[in-house]
Amino acid sequence: MPTTSSPTQQVKLPSQVRRVRGQAGDIYELIFLDQQDRIIVPLTEWYRLRKEQGPTSTRSTYLACLQSYFAFLSESECPWNASPERLRQALIAFHRDSLKCHVRPQRETESVEIVMTRETPLRESSLKVMRAALRDFYLVMREAGLYAFANPLSSGVLVALKRDQERTLANKGAPDQAGIREETHEQSRRRPTAFLRQHQPQGWKPEIRKELADVRQGIHAVLDVLLESPEVSLREKAVLQLLQSTGARLHEIAFMTIGGYQNKGVAGQAQVMNKGSYGREVKTIYFAHNPRVQEALNAYLEQMRPLHDPEGRRRLIDVAPNASLFLTERGTSYSPNVFYWHWYRHSIPLQALCPVRFSPHDLRHLFVTEYLMKLKLACGAGTQSFDAEKYLREREAFGKTIMAWRSIHTIDIYDQSREGEAIFSVLAGYQQDLAQRCSAVQSPQVRSASTPCGGAEAACLPNQDAPVVWMHDEETLNWIKSMDQQTGQPW
Known part of the structure; x- marks a missing residue:
């Protein structure tokens, strides 16, 4: 498995944009300059405006994308605030010339399909981040009144079509649970409006190999060692x-705040920033029934955090609610990158405990997989009293409440992978049977080397009749005996 890199590293491209750090007290943390040392005002302003609209890591990732885009605009002499028609031509050229993608115009929808090539310097996921960054830039600048047109990353035709379709929906004002709306609100929200659309031959699916029992046991074995190791910090x-x-998700835990952890006095759960929540703590995570979680948190908060707190505060009540729960040794905010450094340092020596390498994000998939296994058993799987409707109902509630997925269909992907896991489990058992048969039957070379002829030359001849030993299951043996009876000689 390739080493996991940070999102910023994944989208980093050659750029001719320089950055200068602002003075203490300035409203601009960073000032961006072009080749002629002229200030790139829109990029500098976006970076300032984006500070309060989500995690710092998201802003840094988007910045890596936008620097390359502004370098391209400078070379092509296209102003950033041109009309959507002109900017769309620049966006097409940027993806074609800088990102080495194939561009397929979709004239009926006024959109463009982007197809990666071997020369594309980004991964598929990073190319999606690039489009998100471009859309975010014009969204922020338009909301601030600095861009006078509609977002060039949206197709006017698709936006109008979506608006018309939503207007004609039957019972469009009804909630999803009423069951009378023509389509769910999630389906309406997901109607495409993007000008740039990435070609996707198939959706994401969990890696079935990591769903198998031996891998799940290996992941737990590695975690057990890490949690008991004195070398791993509290x-x-x-x-x-x-x-x-x-x-x-890792970023949801790493960016947890004091206020989110305290959760208005409700123990055993915390508020975290969900994906796409723009820095708002809107998702609840639950850990009340695993006392080891609270013990680990108490150990860190009582023994380690006060040592790194800039003011040496030992009580959380003395810390601001928006302060980071986890701190670095320098007293700064914790981040996923810091965790990854410690993760690879401690987990790589334990690779032999698990058949495949896995990342911290695989713990999320493991959580969902093993929950569904337990839920199926609770609903009577494997018995005549299996309640399929209850399973589907509670499975959907799990995806909405615990995982906080926007789409109720995301959980379907994991259920499909469970069916694939069963197939591979049978295959694994069959291959293990083959290995046992091969090891049980001694090869002719080994037999001739270990059994001396003792001068009896005839006994060593290959065509001599000898008893045949079959290492097969009962069904195969019965078939062989029937063939012996038909032909009159052993097969």
């Missing part, structure tokens, strides 16, 4: 416990 142990018990 902070990383607390993060690992939360990842394992809640199924949360």
